[in-house]
Amino acid sequence: MLELREVHPDHAAAYRRRAIDRAVARRVGHSFEDPEQARSVVEERRERNEAHLRDYDVVDGDATVGWALWWHRGDQAELNDLDLEEPARAAELLPALVAVARADGVRFVGAAAVPGEAATTALVAGDGFVPRATNMALPLVDDLPDPGRLELRPMTQEEFDAFLARATQTYVAELAASGMSEESARERGEQQMAELIPDGLDSPGQRFFRGWVRDQPVGTLWLSTERPMAFVYNVEVDEAQRRRGYGEAIMNAGARWCRDQGHPALGLNVFAHNPGARALYDKLGYQVTSDFRSIDLDDAD
Numbered sequence: 001m002l003e004l005r006e007v008h009p010d011h012a013a014a015y016r017r018r019a020i021d022r023a024v025a026r027r028v029g030h031s032f033e034d035p036e037q038a039r040s041v042v043e044e045r046r047e048r049n050e051a052h053l054r055d056y057d058v059v060d061g062d063a064t065v066g067w068a069l070w071w072h073r074g075d076q077a078e079l080n081d082l083d084l085e086e087p088a089r090a091a092e093l094l095p096a097l098v099a100v101a102r103a104d105g106v107r108f109v110g111a112a113a114v115p116g117e118a119a120t121t122a123l124v125a126g127d128g129f130v131p132r133a134t135n136m137a138l139p140l141v142d143d144l145p146d147p148g149r150l151e152l153r154p155m156t157q158e159e160f161d162a163f164l165a166r167a168t169q170t171y172v173a174e175l176a177a178s179g180m181s182e183e184s185a186r187e188r189g190e191q192q193m194a195e196l197i198p199d200g201l202d203s204p205g206q207r208f209f210r211g212w213v214r215d216q217p218v219g220t221l222w223l224s225t226e227r228p229m230a231f232v233y234n235v236e237v238d239e240a241q242r243r244r245g246y247g248e249a250i251m252n253a254g255a256r257w258c259r260d261q262g263h264p265a266l267g268l269n270v271f272a273h274n275p276g277a278r279a280l281y282d283k284l285g286y287q288v289t290s291d292f293r294s295i296d297l298d299d300a301d
Helices: 009-031 035-048 087-104 118-124 157-177 182-196 246-260 275-284
Strands: 003-006 053-060 063-073 076-084 108-113 130-139 150-154 206-213 216-224 229-237 265-271 287-296
Touching (some): 003 087, 009 035, 009 130, 053 076, 087 108, 150 246, 157 229, 246 265
Parallel strands (some): 076 108
Antiparallel strands (some): 053 063, 063 076
């Protein structure tokens, strides 16, 4: 059975470099980022979250057979990275992870299966892990679907004010539905919104659109353009306009806009409890870049 042993302080710097190198490679490979920019972002985030991170050796008896990076904040914990000599043995590590999580007083433990990272993929494929959210990306090639009559227009201040209140409420509800406690969901959702939109409609790197068909508004789209890969933070069709293909049209219009702005890809996150949205993104050709799953400690053995 595999166990976790906290890394000796003398080795912490080397483990930190390893974690940063692996995270940089992930961002370059899946987010189309420039290596230098990716390293700058990863190092800044590592420094900002240092108090929430712990490095562990994975041991089998007296032998060190891998390494794990643990992230803990509030009632959540995440196996942020895992590297094993024998990835297929990852499920053997679950009892040790659950023990650490319970000692930390967290409610559930999550991990993301990332293409090319066999250990975490094997771990979350095991019993007890529940799908929570999936990150996907679409390369923005020349031949993208036509959005038809739909066009994107920048939001007015009045439209943005109404949108922000609704989007924050929706995001908090999505987090809660994905397994977070109501309190943690509200705290996380409001904090992330404040960080992403510090200057409202004029926040740098954020673009807000209303979808129109002739003289009729039909939906909204929020895009982040801070990184080489643009990202969909929110897309919604107005309730009275649903089931008319406008969701697909808004996504196609957004992809074309991002391509024309020079972005190589468009990414998004879809929660597991929204199979309709996932089906749309699969249809449009988005590919999985990470699949986040978690295990509720109340159900863990």
